[in-house]
Amino acid sequence: MPELAEVEYYKRRWEPALGQTVQKIDLHEKNRVFRGTDTEDLTKSLTGSQFSEARAHGKQMLFRFGEEGWLGVHLGMAGKLFCQSPETFEPHKHDHLVIHLEPSVLIFRDTRYFGRILWHRGPEEPDWWTQAGRNLLDDDYTEEIFRESLRRRSKTPAKSLLLDQKHFPGIGNWMADEILWRAAVHPEKRGGQLSEKEISALYQCLREVCRDAMRVIAPDWSDPPQSWLFRHRWKDGGICPKTEKPLARIQVGGRTTCYSPARQGKAP
Template identity: 45%
Template structure:
């Protein structure tokens, strides 16, 4: 279930093991999600090196080991990170297991749309990681940057626009719907059709939804407020928490989209 905040939550599971030494316990040789990660390379690179830190950026995670070793993880649609006791026995869809001094770190992903990749780098962090665009909740994500992004995709449909990771790293299907619903704008609208008032609302709700989701889901996986669309969107025959009227589900921008016709203009 990984978007921005879920990713932060999963990363925190592994971050709790910072300081321990790790070695490779298991990596699935045939799993698609591990095809960018050579087992021998990873094994010799880790070799009881200390987990130094964990980082997240949008839907990506990066864990640094020892001197210059980095493990990049993307959870795809169904990935998860867990800690397990040392006597844990691997189950189906566990594709990566790292053995530490007091815990195991496990990456599981049934659909295998996720990604595990190993990087060895000079300097503090890989250059590509440092050059990632600002996240919506970063300070550098200014109103000016938002305006600039808007002007670059004038004919894009808003739903598809918000899902562009190069602009809004970490925003996924439910967050995009939530942002549009809170800003009271229809998902099928074009970027260029937004009034100043609407684009201001969109910016504000983008920042608010990201920050609040990180606080709740990203913290202890607690639910966002009842007043959000989030709680109602997948229920069959769900009602809009603002108007009490039925929500609609349709495919917009290639993804199932939930919205409230009586609420969004």
């Protein structure tokens, strides 16, 4: 489920425990979500440390413990984060990491095991954090930078390019469809086939969808309004809220894609 704004939402779920001290860790070290992670060092270093910082970038989260502990969380397809009190916490089969602080309990739950926990110890942030792509909501993420991404991958269908986390961190399946629909660009159109007007529209809609998602979803996971494609994309017989014509579903780059033929045209 989690894309840009959902990840921000889940990051905020852990923030109430900032400043608290870790008493105990529960984890299943053989678990897939710990692939490549030194769980022994994670357990040893986290215990007794103070939860000091919470950040999100794209689909990745970074939580700092003490000065030198950096816990990375990726939610995959179905990951969730919770913060509960010890009285209300009930262990769940798919709770892969449970951090008992005083007085809160932080939980990483993932029924599908596509998520991932990373761990790094040292004074500096880990490489997998500093090497992430640009923040699409920053003022310095300009149309020129967006154009450069299109140039670099001019033969890739627009839908597939938008899903590339190196270029567009945080964009996932529903956001990519929403952006293309708002910009009236067919998902299979390639970067090199886009007109100047289409490129500008895509850039504007990319920024707009990121802002709208953060505003509506990040604080309390509100339902987006009916005016978004989001509300219609999975319904059989869904109707485009802009044209009132039927929506269509196709596969692009292996991902199910919903679009409005009346608005976005036929395959190029």
